[in-house]
Amino acid sequence: MTAFDDIAPQLAAQAIELPSWAFGNSGTRFKVFSTPGTPRTVEEKIADAATVHRFTGLAPTVALHIPWDQVDDYGALARYAADQGVALGTINSNTFQDDAYKFGSLTHSDPAVRRKAVDHHLRCLEIMAETGSRDLKIWLADGSNYAGQQDLRGRQDRLAESLAEIYAQVGAEQRLVLEYKFFEPAFYHTDVPDWGTACAQVTALGERALVCLDTGHHAPGTNIEFIVMQLLRLGKLGSFDFNSRNYADDDLIVGAADPFQLFRIMVEVIRGGALDPDSGVAFMLDQCHNVEEKIPGQIRSVLNVQEMTARALLLDRVALTAAQEAGDVLGAHQILMDAFYTDVRPALADWREARGLPADPMAAYAASGHQQRLAAERVGGTQASWAS
Amino acid sequence: MTAFDDIAPQLAAQAIELPSWAFGNSGTRFKVFSTPGTPRTVEEKIADAATVHRFTGLAPTVALHIPWDQVDDYGALARYAADQGVALGTINSNTFQDDAYKFGSLTHSDPAVRRKAVDHHLRCLEIMAETGSRDLKIWLADGSNYAGQQDLRGRQDRLAESLAEIYAQVGAEQRLVLEYKFFEPAFYHTDVPDWGTACAQVTALGERALVCLDTGHHAPGTNIEFIVMQLLRLGKLGSFDFNSRNYADDDLIVGAADPFQLFRIMVEVIRGGALDPDSGVAFMLDQCHNVEEKIPGQIRSVLNVQEMTARALLLDRVALTAAQEAGDVLGAHQILMDAFYTDVRPALADWREARGLPADPMAAYAASGHQQRLAAERVGGTQASWAS
């Protein structure tokens, strides 16, 4: 197996983007629980993201959601973030919380609604210029609940037109990233349900349009690492939304539900060159912390990604290829499992300490008293949630 | 095939309970859309349920959700309902929206939380005495999101204890009905995930404890009519929560996602005697109308159940049994499909007219102007939703 020292450079380069909304309250249609210390403002969300980065060294950027994170002066916000030690990252559009979008946004049969939705995306592109963000990420709630409710084909064509209008304004250094989702909040069809649809739509746009793979957005049993491989092979993988799931879009902590799946995904990430510095693939979290603490939840998440990345990097690919080509089923499988079963936690603790980071970020955060301070300080106001 | 006239008595006896909450606003974690005319009070919800009954003759009772439908005087509420032409039905408890229940209610490791949850159910039993309701329906959001978060076994034992304490107060004419659900809002485990668990728990209680089968609460691919058969065979089916689903607990209009499945369920309902007047099985809707109109949504729903019941009643069981026992696969299947494919809508329209009901309740409601009147009258106040 590869030695740990050999993989240190790749670990040093790893960066995972945090979602600002992970620090606000979230929940289900049944209940959203609040917790003391939850941010009330965009700035407080960014401060929390910076705290995660301070304890882990893994999370140098934070993604924004518009209009949840709307401010008057994005340049000032970018400077605020820089002061905290992080940068602003991907801009996420939101066309699912306005009454106008009840029956769709970019796909709507009414040109006025499409106009409004396209304009929102154009505004996001402007914000990106101010924040210095590279990626506009588009996830659509568009879909329908009943067979016959909407015209699948017409919506797909209108989606293509709307995206083309947005893409025309994407700058030379910017990218449009389209996310797909199997279901929810639409329960009969969604307009971008699978990677094939997302890929077809972005391919029609051009080179700076790519696909976002959210690990929770697939049908039961889907082999996600295969899709990772395929999108990388086709040159169409723009970014990851990491989380984990047992049933649906559960938005649990990445690596919590099926750690071996995360490992296999990272193996294909490396196999396809997506960890290379110039790959352009963005690694983001997209999670909810419905019942667990948010800052430690994010720390746990980036550590999970780091640990699985280390295991995947340790994989002896020369031996693996030899076993694969020899048709040695058990041998090849064991080489993979040997990497997965290697306990990288002690080596990573040492590696962190050598870089001036806490050996055990979870314990260090718990011992820091930071959470108690936030709870004491952040009194009054309205806690952030999935609302602007 | 059986003649339509022969099934008229069974159709005449059919009654489907409506959920008060179907008339309020509902949605997903992403957005709840509101509509003009939505009820602001329990009384307005009951009035809407009565409207559905007036147009269909199918919905003589309405279920309440406590505390969503909490009032000071339940006797007065029952009289109000009677004045509207309906009766109050099942009382649904709710232990998922109080902060105390974040980590469970009847299963919680803290005795004080269990006490609170048990007391809520005892209060529901008192309400039932005032409303004249027979059934206490218990659906629990109890569960966990992460492996290790909770002790599955301890929770199951505590659930048994809590239920026993509640059951001890269930009156001689009352029943406790326990609902199971595969997942959501808990995403790693739910404490009553399947019919086997619900059945084991209620069997330990006694004869007046039964299972509620919600058609949307199963794993993908589950043969639901088999469970209907089995629960009826074991004498443990208390009630149905009807709705339909494509993916998860989508709570769509019953019969909309897979009409043939609803037909097969009704075939087993009849096969197991659950349509008999003394079966004790309650047929309820439990749905959301996230994007469609609510009153017509409920009218559509009860009509769907009626139409599938009629098709199932038309099934030639003598011929079916003969084909089954002869091993005539295609013959038996065709006998079933012949009943399913029979268009019962014209006969049902005649039958309705003969009973003083509109031949086409959907068209009659649309033509009545009732929805417009509600929209004009119900101005101000706070529209009802999944909150008390």
Added chain:
Amino acid sequence: MTAFDDIAPQLAAQAIELPSWAFGNSGTRFKVFSTPGTPRTVEEKIADAATVHRFTGLAPTVALHIPWDQVDDYGALARYAADQGVALGTINSNTFQDDAYKFGSLTHSDPAVRRKAVDHHLRCLEIMAETGSRDLKIWLADGSNYAGQQDLRGRQDRLAESLAEIYAQVGAEQRLVLEYKFFEPAFYHTDVPDWGTACAQVTALGERALVCLDTGHHAPGTNIEFIVMQLLRLGKLGSFDFNSRNYADDDLIVGAADPFQLFRIMVEVIRGGALDPDSGVAFMLDQCHNVEEKIPGQIRSVLNVQEMTARALLLDRVALTAAQEAGDVLGAHQILMDAFYTDVRPALADWREARGLPADPMAAYAASGHQQRLAAERVGGTQASWAS
């Protein structure tokens, strides 16, 4: 709703290709049951297919599977088929029953195995020239059972190379159609698991390379009609393999498991122009008759497709579009359901009689004594199954 007379021309043009292997014995890994009268030769399979066509007027062509249907003289076989009243259709390659293909065929890491597999397909193209077939259909069992067993990316690249070599020999009037499958017989990954992969591979080849959609080859919950819409929109739908499923690739009679799904698929088929005479989309059955009679099983299947096509053609698209664009959820859904619930069987019976066909092909076949004659005549020899 559209009048039945108006759809008669489209019904008259409908043609469904039968698979020769549907007439042989099939089963599961646990058991293959045999039945009296099962064909022993390719000619007898073709004769049975011709019988289905004689009783229904719906099945003018038969697909062959090579090497299961290997003969010395394909020209003679084509003439035999013509004498029976049918034509030879799609040629299906088979690279999953030779020991050489244990770890793959077109994707294998050993060039010698790929050579053998490519050569098999080139031979199939030659056969197509002799039979006058248009389509070479490729379904691969290629995949792996364990993570690490094979290199997903390398296999995908080799698949592209192998397909390119085959495609280079596809004649100007011929087509290559690539089928995808979610799983089985490979249980960790399949090399063409989804429509996205099939589409990417055939798009890289050229215009005469298309996708085959087998209705049983998707993850649980997949909205198949969406894929139909998308492939038609992209101009990449080559053919259907019809069957139905409750769980996996169950290969049940089309329309048996979820008739409403078949209806929705036919609605999108029509919406996308695939029923037009020049669409080029082939409609085939790909089923097993493990426990039911084979000839009547195929009769039932083509009738199911015909009946659902009729229902879908009756859909009032003008009214539907109006309701969709008005955001009338319940109205649009009801217009769709009205078409689905229309009992087209009497009109189809009349229509058949007017064309010299039996009004009830199932009853006519049962009454014909044909099955008994086959059982009496076809004695001795080896009954056909999934083997050459």
Added chain:
Amino acid sequence: MTAFDDIAPQLAAQAIELPSWAFGNSGTRFKVFSTPGTPRTVEEKIADAATVHRFTGLAPTVALHIPWDQVDDYGALARYAADQGVALGTINSNTFQDDAYKFGSLTHSDPAVRRKAVDHHLRCLEIMAETGSRDLKIWLADGSNYAGQQDLRGRQDRLAESLAEIYAQVGAEQRLVLEYKFFEPAFYHTDVPDWGTACAQVTALGERALVCLDTGHHAPGTNIEFIVMQLLRLGKLGSFDFNSRNYADDDLIVGAADPFQLFRIMVEVIRGGALDPDSGVAFMLDQCHNVEEKIPGQIRSVLNVQEMTARALLLDRVALTAAQEAGDVLGAHQILMDAFYTDVRPALADWREARGLPADPMAAYAASGHQQRLAAERVGGTQASWAS
């Protein structure tokens, strides 16, 4: 965390039963591949099982399948096994490969078929007396492929009657264990589809009737460790059939598809006392080795169970309970994950060596030349497969 030395006694007591059929050829409906050295006789299968035990010390018994393993003198077979160093274990009945059982066995509507099926089980009980086996394991292929094909309720009642007749002959030291399966080879319904049905059936029989949980026999997304917990709580878990799956009843090597799931199952096994010497719970493999070597496949499998058992035993339950009761979601989850991520392989290697076993059984077997000897010796005859 618990120290490795403290768990050594429990590891020493661990025993996993091997299925004789794992050493024969198996495959899918598409193809069964054969391998050199595959056993031709029951004795050779037992010899192979003994080889697995010799290299691992984990597999002291071997299960038989009747009639696949039918012999004239079971006493002699038991002595042969003892000479090899293993004992005969569970007897598996087989009522799915005789033409009579096409439409069911213990559930069939024809009393003559039920008679035949019951008699087969009575014969199995006699064999158990001769082999000294404790458990009769019943898995039924009974079910149907099409709605309407069979009467679900009647079959369930007949199943109860048939089982009662068998149970009446189960000796005081014997047990009847009923296995459930979600689907396959029946594709519309199976007569024992879920643990609830199996539990209801065996509960009606008596104390020596229990449930067998096959880890591959559940709907997608099912929380299997919950069922383990529940069956143990109800005192109804008789045995495990271990394997793993990605999609359906894939019968892959246990722990290969989702190692974390196997860990969680073992955690509940320990939590419920099933690893205690007197628990009576049997741990068996039920797998196929379609593409991998069989003896090393079985070695890999028992090692996987052992490794996950060790991890689960290392779990710090005191700390876990404290975190659970404190509502410390992340803390409790981490305590669980700490056990899972502990690399127990070096300690297990030492432990094996201390007991005179090879430190690395996989490597030792590969180096032994045993497989090559078998391939050279076992020439001619008919290789064993799923047939008698």
